[in-house]
Amino acid sequence: xxxxxxxxxxxxxxxxxxxxxxxxxxxxxxxxxxxxxxxxxxxxxxxxxxxxxxxxxxxxxxxxxxxxxxxxxxxxxxxxxxxxxxxxxxxxxxxxxxxxxxxxxxxxxxxxxxxxxxxxxxxxxxxxxxxxxxxxxxxxxxxxxxxxxxxxxxxxxxxxxxxxxxxxxxxxxxxxxxxxxxxxxxxxxxxxxxxxxxxxxxxxxxxxxxxxxxxxxxxxxxxxxxxxxxxxxxxxxxxxxxxxxxxxxxxxxxxxxxxxxxxxxxxxxxxxxxxxxxxxxxxxxxxxxxxxxxxxxxxxxxxxxxxxxxxxxxxxxxxxxxxxxxxxxxxxx
Amino acid sequence: xxxxxxxxxxxxxxxxxxxxxxxxxxxxxxxxxxxxxxxxxxxxxxxxxxxxxxxxxxxxxxxxxxxxxxxxxxxxxxxxxxxxxxxxxxxxxxxxxxxxxxxxxxxxxxxxxxxxxxxxxxxxxxxxxxxxxxxxxxxxxxxxxxxxxxxxxxxxxxxxxxxxxxxxxxxxxxxxxxxxxxxxxxxxxxxxxxxxxxxxxxxxxxxxxxxxxxxxxxxxxxxxxxxxxxxxxxxxxxxxxxxxxxxxxxxxxxxxxxxxxxxxxxxxxxxxxxxxxxxxxxxxxxxxxxxxxxxxxxxxxxxxxxxxxxxxxxxxxxxxxxxxxxxxxxxxxxxxxxxxxxxxxxxxxxxxxxxxxxxxxxxxxxxxxxxxxx
Numbered sequence: 001x002x003x004x005x006x007x008x009x010x011x012x013x014x015x016x017x018x019x020x021x022x023x024x025x026x027x028x029x030x031x032x033x034x035x036x037x038x039x040x041x042x043x044x045x046x047x048x049x050x051x052x053x054x055x056x057x058x059x060x061x062x063x064x065x066x067x068x069x070x071x072x073x074x075x076x077x078x079x080x081x082x083x084x085x086x087x088x089x090x091x092x093x094x095x096x097x098x099x100x101x102x103x104x105x106x107x108x109x110x111x112x113x114x115x116x117x118x119x120x121x122x123x124x125x126x127x128x129x130x131x132x133x134x135x136x137x138x139x140x141x142x143x144x145x146x147x148x149x150x151x152x153x154x155x156x157x158x159x160x161x162x163x164x165x166x167x168x169x170x171x172x173x174x175x176x177x178x179x180x181x182x183x184x185x186x187x188x189x190x191x192x193x194x195x196x197x198x199x200x201x202x203x204x205x206x207x208x209x210x211x212x213x214x215x216x217x218x219x220x221x222x223x224x225x226x227x228x229x230x231x232x233x234x235x236x237x238x239x240x241x242x243x244x245x246x247x248x249x250x251x252x253x254x255x256x257x258x259x260x261x262x263x264x265x266x267x268x269x270x271x272x273x274x275x276x277x278x279x280x281x282x283x284x285x286x287x288x289x290x291x292x293x294x295x296x297x298x299x300x301x302x303x304x305x306x307x308x309x310x311x312x313x314x315x316x317x318x319x320x321x322x323x324x325x326x327x328x329x330x331x332x333x
Numbered sequence: 334x335x336x337x338x339x340x341x342x343x344x345x346x347x348x349x350x351x352x353x354x355x356x357x358x359x360x361x362x363x364x365x366x367x368x369x370x371x372x373x374x375x376x377x378x379x380x381x382x383x384x385x386x387x388x389x390x391x392x393x394x395x396x397x398x399x400x401x402x403x404x405x406x407x408x409x410x411x412x413x414x415x416x417x418x419x420x421x422x423x424x425x426x427x428x429x430x431x432x433x434x435x436x437x438x439x440x441x442x443x444x445x446x447x448x449x450x451x452x453x454x455x456x457x458x459x460x461x462x463x464x465x466x467x468x469x470x471x472x473x474x475x476x477x478x479x480x481x482x483x484x485x486x487x488x489x490x491x492x493x494x495x496x497x498x499x500x501x502x503x504x505x506x507x508x509x510x511x512x513x514x515x516x517x518x519x520x521x522x523x524x525x526x527x528x529x530x531x532x533x534x535x536x537x538x539x540x541x542x543x544x545x546x547x548x549x550x551x552x553x554x555x556x557x558x559x560x561x562x563x564x565x566x567x568x569x570x571x572x573x574x575x576x577x578x579x580x581x582x583x584x585x586x587x588x589x590x591x592x593x594x595x596x597x598x599x600x601x602x603x604x605x606x607x608x609x610x611x612x613x614x615x616x617x618x619x620x621x622x623x624x625x626x627x628x629x630x631x632x633x634x635x636x637x638x639x640x641x642x643x644x645x646x647x648x649x650x651x652x653x654x655x656x657x658x659x660x661x662x663x664x665x666x667x668x669x670x671x672x673x674x675x676x677x678x679x680x681x682x683x684x685x686x687x688x689x690x691x692x693x694x695x696x697x698x699x700x701x702x703x704x705x706x707x
Contacts, residue, residue: 026501052501058531063524066490067497070508073479074429074498093521097482098491105481107462108686109474141687165689194692241692 001185008177010151011041011117014158015079017187019049022077025162026053029064029081029117038083039119039177061090065116069098069167072114077162082118085171086131091116099167100142114168115161120147120211120262121174124306127298132263134211135272137169138239144193145239147171149214151181153237156191164193173212194238196246202230205320206250208273209260210236213311216292217260220316231320239269244276251277255286256323260316265293287323292316345592347585349570350562354605355585356575360633362641366580378648380421380579384413384636386661387438391610393665394437394454394468398614402673403454407435407469408610411577414635415541415604416511417442418582422590423509429477429499431492431510433485435541435608439511440471440478447668448675449473457675463685464678469613477506485546486512486519489538493525496534496599507593509586511539515546517560526601530567535593538601539586541576543608548621564601576604577635580642607633680706 005013019025027042027049033056036043046054057064061082068080082088088095095116102112122130138145144166148154154172161168183189199214200221207217214235221231232250236243251257257277259270270291277289295309346368347355357366364370387409394406409416416438423430425443432439437450452459454468462472470480479495481488492510499506516522517540529536540560544551557563564571574585582604589600607630611618618627643649684699685691 055532058524058527060520060524060528062521063490063493063528066487066521066525067494067528070491070494070496071498071501072494073491074495074502076498076501078494093482093484093487094490097484097487102481103689104686105462105466106472106474106479107465108689109461110472110479110481111689113689144688241694 002182003185004180005151005183006177007151007154007172007179007181008039008041010155010183011158011172013183014155014162015042015045016048018159018162019053021187022162024075025077025079026055027079027081028055028057028068030057030059030083032056032081037081039172039174042081061087062094065091065094065114066098068114068116069094069102069112072112073102073110077113079115079117079162082116084129084174085118085120085133086129088116088118088133095137095143095167095169096140100140103166104142111165112167113165115158115170116168117170117172119172119174122299122306122310123174124301124303126301130299130306132261134171134239135268138242138269140240143167143169143240145169145171146193146237147173147211147239148237149176149211149235151179152183153191155183156189157193160190160193163190168193171211176212176215179215194241194243196234196236196238196243198232198246198250199235200231200233202232202254204230204254205256205258205323206232206234206247206254207258207260207316207320208234208236208247210239211262213260213262216311216313216316219313220320223313223317224320229320229324236269242272242276244273244280247273248277248280251281252284255284257285257289258292258316258319258323259289260292260311262310263294264296265291266296268293287325290319290323292319345588347572347588349564349572349600351573354573354575355581356578357580357584358578358638358642360638362638362645364642366584370580374648376421377643377646380417380583381636381639381643381649382657382661383417383420383438383442384579384639385657387413387417387441388636389658389661390437390441390450390665393669397454397669403468405468405614406454407613408608409435409438410609411607411630411635412541412543413438414579414639415576415582415606418579419509419511419539419586419604422583422586423507426476428506428590429479429492429495429508431488431495431508432471432478432480433488433512433516434469434480434483435513436480436511437469437471440473443473443476443478445471445473445476445478447664448671451669451672452675455672456678457672458678459672459675460678463682486516486521488512489516489521489525490528493529493534493536496529496536497532500532500534505594507535507537507590509537509539509590511541513546514540514542514544514551514554514560515549516540517563518554526567526569526599529599530569533596533598535596536599537586537589537593538599540601540603541606542603543606545608545612545622547612547616548618560603561601567601569599569601571601572603574602574604576606577633577638579635579639
């Protein structure tokens with residue numbers, strides 16, 4: 001059986017179920033207690049689980065993540081929350097030099113199964129609150145980086161991340177917390193933290209994205225379908241390990257690829273995907289790979305400017321037309 | 334707010350925030366403590382043996398470096414009393430140590446097998462960590478010794494977190510974290526100790542203040558007279574201690590550790606030491622330290638002071654010293670030989686343990702490397 005719930009509720013269910021299932025699981029972060037989290041994911045948890053397991057911490061991201069790593073080494077299963085991915089910069093050293101490397105450097109003798117939840121997104125919050133850094137983390141061996149787009153993945157990934165033995169960077173998105181989707185009822189519903197998913201089959205062009213970008217891709221695909229252009233939409237879901245094989249298989253079928261990402265394109269996920277696809281499927285490509293991303297400026301605050309900076313559905317549609325060498329829409333029928 | 338009732342500490346011999354460093358031995362080796370010495374002869378002798386072993390191991394590291402067998406070393410001579418004193422104040426294998434990169438003395442005194450130490454320094458199969466960690470990061474899973482990243486002070490937040498896990502699980506353990514004076518300038522240091530203090534976790538933060546962060550002197554590092562007084566900012570006690578005095582290092586650390594264990598929260602212990610060697614094998618300290626200064630501190634050698642103490646109590650003789658040196662030299666030579674004999678780390682092991690479970694992309698790399706090597 002399955003129910004339709006929001007992305008936020010999917011996260012809440014995952015946390016609650018895992019906290020009931022395993023008393024080693026506890027939450028730590030800024031404003032997650034009485035306030036309930038900046039995006040209300042942990043609202044009511046303090047009352048339900050008490051201050052021992054829902055811990056408000058001093059505001060120091062490196063302290064939160066570092067203490068999470070230490071608590072994980074000490075045998076607990078911490079889920080730490082960084083208010084937004086912008087603030088994860090303050091904890092980069094802990095994430096890159098400790099979380100990612102402990103299992104390896106200590107030959108598995110010490111492990112740091114910490115889950116670091118954070119949120120990407122924008123919404124007139126200016127240059128320092130509107131960034132996407134998922135590819136920074138995806139660059140680092142030893143981390144698992146997931147960025148679920150739909151409630152089912154949000155729940156299944158979070159539960160697996162908490163039960164697993166690797167450090168996981170779990171990136172949510174401020175603009176999709178209210179999105180709804182079906183989620184299985186099973187309290188042991190888990191999803192392996194790997195593998196992209198083909199969410200819409202098509203034959204003409206492959207569009208790859210993740211998180212909120214997936215919805216742009218889907219919207220563009222639906223619009224183009226009305227003209228008879230069938231896009232295959234892949235939700236990447238996991239950025240490390242990167243399931244390039246699913247993308248390559250799709251490109252071998254469609255021969256054309258568009259990558260949609262929310263942030264700057266330079267040296268980001270789209271660049272990696274394009275490079276990997278030309279390595280593995282060069283002869284299948286009928287057009288240069290197109291990348292849709294934001295303008296390469298720090299995010300401006302003013303509404304009209306922000307709208308111009310972030311990618312939108314129309315740009316995805318245009319990118320598809322570009323890889324199809326189309327100037328004009330194809331007449332239906 | 335209801336505070337839990339905490340057990341009263343049996344002994345509280347030391348005052349925090351003293352003007353002068355806390356010392357229990359005079360330079361001539363006299364006991365100047367105002368409480369009775371409660372250590373047995375075996376431990377008193379062991380402290381000396383460990384200090385001597387650390388001094389000799391430091392010399393071994395230099396030889397290994399000069400013969401091209403290791404890539405790096407961070408000399409510890411001058412820190413022996415501090416490191417050995419702290420190590421013996423821990424409950425071995427129960428409490429946790431989060432050492433920094435100059436703390437082989439701590440590891441040695443806690444009982445990390447010599448073959449593992451040299452195996453790790455040289456990077457052979459004798460290293461329990463499969464040759465993955467650079468020299469001077471002494472670790473041991475069985476002994477709860479965790480030395481990870483080299484980024485200065487970055488191991489302090491995890492130490493706080495480990496202490497938090499001890500508090501949550503009620504294990505009765507304590508996490509002891511050591512670092513140099515330079516580390517106290519890092520944000521990690523403030524974040525970690527503040528966190529530990531506000532959550533009252535069983536941690537002890539130990540600064541081995543050797544007055545130089547590589548070449549940068551203490552006076553360029555901080556405007557406070559002591560490191561210990563920084564504890565005021567966290568609302569915890571800070572102890573200013575003569576770290577060239579092994580008994581002072583031991584007793585103050587022990588009190589801080591037992592205080593943490595009893596639930597009274599963390600402390601900051603500053604052990605004032607002097608490093609006789611350069612910061613590491615990568616620098617020449619004569620460019621930033623006057624020789625007269627080094628010589629002055631050499632006159633205060635922690636081994637000599639403690640030797641005088643033992644001699645006063647009939648626990649040291651030249652004969653015993655000779656025996657000890659022979660024994661230690663032999664043990665270390667054998668350990669180096671065993672570490673080298675263990676052989677190179679197999680290349681294919683490189684792909685293990687990046688994740689808890691093997692992942693396909695790493696298996697592909699392993700297969701490619703295997704083909705290349707054949």
